Amino acid sequence: MVTGVPARLLQRLILAACALLVGVSTAFAHPHVWIVTRSEILYGPDGKIIGIRHAWTFDEEFSAYLSQGLDTNKDGKLSREELSGLAKENVESLVDSNYFTVAKANGKPVEAAAPTDYWMESDGKQLTLYYVLPLKTPVSGRVFALDVYDPSYFIAFILAEGDNAVTLKDAPKGCSVSFRRPKPIDDGVKKTLTESFFNSLAPNIDYGAQFSSRAIAACP
């Protein structure tokens, strides 16, 4: 019934429709949230790593978005109390994103337990979320690698500048931390196209990982 050119035409119509839908399925969401991260790697008395204390500072725009309607006493300032509900909500939902934290001890991923000791603060412009992410089981940290990133790159995590971006607390003598930072994002875009082109041919790759920074804590 359908032969020759019309069959090809039909084929083309269907292909076009499919292309559209594939377009739908691979959505682009550029970052709408920028978070500058600082972390502290916490060591126990036995020299094992027991957790990570994060301090995440949101960009000014998203801070305004997050804090709308929260100044309940209308004094123009946001107290820790006014932000406590938001802090709770955030740390509780972070579990579904694995806290955007990928930590590996001696090459093996470590599991995180529920956050403790969390709160949020405002400096008038920007909000900062503080929380402790305990490890399920303390690990010996000869080589401990810490990445904070959003694989979908909706949230752009940026490691704070300077050598104090990740610090060690109560670490055994001789431990030190080093950083591997990505190229600045502005001139990084072109580079991304060339360098990781062949790495990223597989769809749905961990795109956000390309922009992540890694801190490596090493102990003797």
Added chain:
Amino acid sequence: MTDIAGPSSASLRLNGRAIVIAAVALAAAVGAIWLLSLLLGGAPAPKPPARTPFGVSPQEMAPVGGPFAAWVLGVQSQFYRALTDALKAVRDGVGGASGLVWIGFLYGVFHAAGPGHGKAVIAGYILASERALARGVAISFAAAALQALVAIGLVLVMSVALGATARQMNETTNIVEIASFAAMAALGAWLLWTKSRRLAALGEGPRAIAARDGDDCGHMHAPPAELLSGPVSARAWFATVIAAGSRPCSGAIILLVFALAQGMLGSGIVGVAAMSLGTALTTSALAALSVFFKHAALKLASGRGRAGLYAVAIGEVVVAALIFIAGAALALGFWTGGAAS
């Protein structure tokens, strides 16, 4: 007796055939999507988290991929930063509204360059049942304007009038989002039914076409190609605009709330309006491309007799089925990642 029974049994037969056609088209569309995901995907996309922190919509958390995506993301990201910077420049008195308008416009152009469900709805609608360039462009502008108005309305009602928190804002946005996906599914279902009936009628000849009831495009004397591809109705037009444009853009909402917090909501609205104009431009280009494609298809089909007509009719039914499936999957949350706009 036969005069009365005749048309009604013909109409029954027509509906029966249309149901079969619609079911086959749905199965074919599901099969095509499945096959394509096998061909392109390999591993299924990781599911975005069920609950997302910081009040981000799960739709936005969908994974992305590919170097082209990386490039578009990079450009969009820079424009978004430039836009918020322009707003801050206005606040600090170091920049004028014209900078805000220009950057908003360019952000809109580039932001719309990535695929999103809105663009799929518009292109799909045009492929399935539109031929006029002017109407395609009008739909694009209407959808972009609606998107800006929904964002402005949401912020005015939720933030200004109700003093809502980010969470309440997100919940409302999610409801609007699901409604827009439902509208997409409804549009797809309706197109699928209309187009299936037309395909069924094609098989029965002109008498069956005449027997169709309740259809808006009732010129039975029109040439069959006209019948296949004429504009469906104002209802479908509105459904397309609502499905494509009612989901507000998160960037616009964040920008507006930020502007409000700075006491410069007016500037925020100007920026969002400029953004919407840019979006309309890009979407119009896509609409024009779809119209062009549709014309090419009709031209190829014309003069090839029934085979050509069948090919176009089948193509339209399949596109309608794809719109329905995508809309339903998005609305039911089976398929995330369609909504980055």
